[in-house]
Amino acid sequence: MTSPAVSVQDLYFSWHQDKPILKSCSLTVPQGEFWMLLGANGSGKSTLLKLLAGLLVPQSGVIEVKPPVGFVFQNPDHQLVMPTVGADVAFGLVEENLSAIAVIARVREALDAMNLLDFQRRPIYALSGGQKQRIAIAGAIARRCEVLILDEPTALLDPDAQIELVVQVQNLVKSRGIAALWVTHRLDELDYCDGALLLENGCVVDRGEPLRLKQRLMRED
Ligand SMILES: Nc1ncnc2c1ncn2[C@@H]1O[C@H](COP(=O)(O)OP(=O)(O)OP(=O)(O)O)[C@@H](O)[C@H]1O
Ligand SMILES: [Mg+2]
Numbered sequence: 001m002t003s004p005a006v007s008v009q010d011l012y013f014s015w016h017q018d019k020p021i022l023k024s025c026s027l028t029v030p031q032g033e034f035w036m037l038l039g040a041n042g043s044g045k046s047t048l049l050k051l052l053a054g055l056l057v058p059q060s061g062v063i064e065v066k067p068p069v070g071f072v073f074q075n076p077d078h079q080l081v082m083p084t085v086g087a088d089v090a091f092g093l094v095e096e097n098l099s100a101i102a103v104i105a106r107v108r109e110a111l112d113a114m115n116l117l118d119f120q121r122r123p124i125y126a127l128s129g130g131q132k133q134r135i136a137i138a139g140a141i142a143r144r145c146e147v148l149i150l151d152e153p154t155a156l157l158d159p160d161a162q163i164e165l166v167v168q169v170q171n172l173v174k175s176r177g178i179a180a181l182w183v184t185h186r187l188d189e190l191d192y193c194d195g196a197l198l199l200e201n202g203c204v205v206d207r208g209e210p211l212r213l214k215q216r217l218m219r220e221d
Contacts, residue, residue: 070140130161
């Protein structure tokens with residue numbers, strides 16, 4: 001059996017000493033699968049993703065995530081920094097010290113994977129929210145990310161763009177054999193993933209079949 005792409009054991013994290021946000025939190029995301037993370041507002045989903053991405057350090061526990069990791073924010077305007085699509089995707093490759101030819105090839109490959117090749121020279125300000133999210137994901141693909149972490153990537157999208165994005169990530173995971181962990185409050189998105197996790201009182205209280213978790217949460221609403 002291959003080791004999971006994401007593995008968390010007994011994680012403990014608190015912003016303030018007296019009130020832990022995550023306690024005895026454990027989860028795995030298998031390689032090559034698309035999983036979703038559910039939980040009420042303030043339950044610690046975004047905090048957990050930041051820990052997985054190495055943006056925060058836990059008080060205790062073990063986190064293993066297959067590198068490189070790509071992170072997609074809820075609001076793409078907080079993520080895209082360059083004036084054009086191609087420049088933004090290339091910007092993420094700066095640290096890798098690749099040749100100019102290799103950068104061009106990586107950018108093309110990533111834009112192609114997200115059906116954005118025709119957008120390479122477009123200014124970012126002129127794009128829709130859904131297109132911007134696809135560019136953020138293309139940036140992660142260009143970096144050859146093994147794990148894609150997405151924090152409510154569809155929260156600002158209309159229903160058509162929402163479904164288009166979730167289907168694209170589903171296809172990406174399958175075609176490239178990567179893993180994705182996607183946070184959402186929108187239960188209809190559960191139709192597209194391989195498994196789901198429910199975060200409650202600081203730990204994962206349920207995991208497994210997405211449609212079962214969907215029904216559980218619809219009953220609780
Ligand atoms: N930078 C911070 N400093 C202090 N407390 C924080 C910080 N960020 C989040 N928190 C607190 O940690 C708890 C968990 O927040 P988090 O954003 O992880 O929840 P969430 O599950 O992502 O919620 P939502 O569904 O609203 O996005 C909340 O009580 C929040 O107020
Ligand atoms: Mg959040």
